[in-house]
């Protein structure tokens with residue numbers, strides 16, 4: 001039997017671009033590290049890209065414009081959610097003009113893609129209220145689903161970032177059914193994390209600029225460089241995921 005071709009989804013996270021393209025983020029240059037990662041991303045030939053927040057460090061229009069220039073020809077479809085460092089009011093007009101999708105519910109490759117906004121202005125931790133969770137009430141039961149949210153909905157065992165999680169995560173978990181939702185994907189933690197809750201995979205995308213060594217009490221730069229997460233999604237609900245790095 002011939003397997004149907006999977007949908008390749010690339011998750012890029014925590015790029016932390018600034019208005020000043022020469023700015024440093026944790027000792028790295030965000031433009032240079034993102035650029036260094038793109039050739040390996042192109043080899044994956046993604047059908048869709050999800051930017052899972054902290055696209056900008058400073059919420060500036062200039063940073064979103066430059067992100068758009070760098071990513072615009074990467075895939076036929078691009079979607080986004082904001083992170084705690086983003087400014088949705090600055091981000092939306094730039095990404096709307098580029099045709100990037102804000103969801104909150106997309107259909108990609110036979111999967112339902114849910115884009116949840118957990119960012120709270122001027123707060124490092126995340127929050128989902130009833131209005132933000134409402135897209136989960138619209139899901140077709142039993143159709144494979146991937147949920148994106150910026151903040152981690154479970155501890156990743158790194159104290160420096162577990163201080164700033166998705167608060168009241170039970171609001172999310174009480175709405176998720178493993179018969180429909182296969183994966184919850186997040187950013188924010190600046191490392192590759194893989195876990196499970198309620199039979200649902202919990203996967204983070206590492207940062208395209210600076211990652212921390214897992215388990216560290218304080219942020220300690222991982223010297224292995226910028227990374228991103230990929231998914232291959234089959235319409236029957238099977239999936240694979242892995243990490244792409246610049247090297």
Ligand SMILES: [Fe+2]
Nearest residue numbers: 014054083188
């Ligand atoms: Fe971040």
Ligand SMILES: [Fe+2]
Nearest residue numbers: 054083084188
């Ligand atoms: Fe963040």
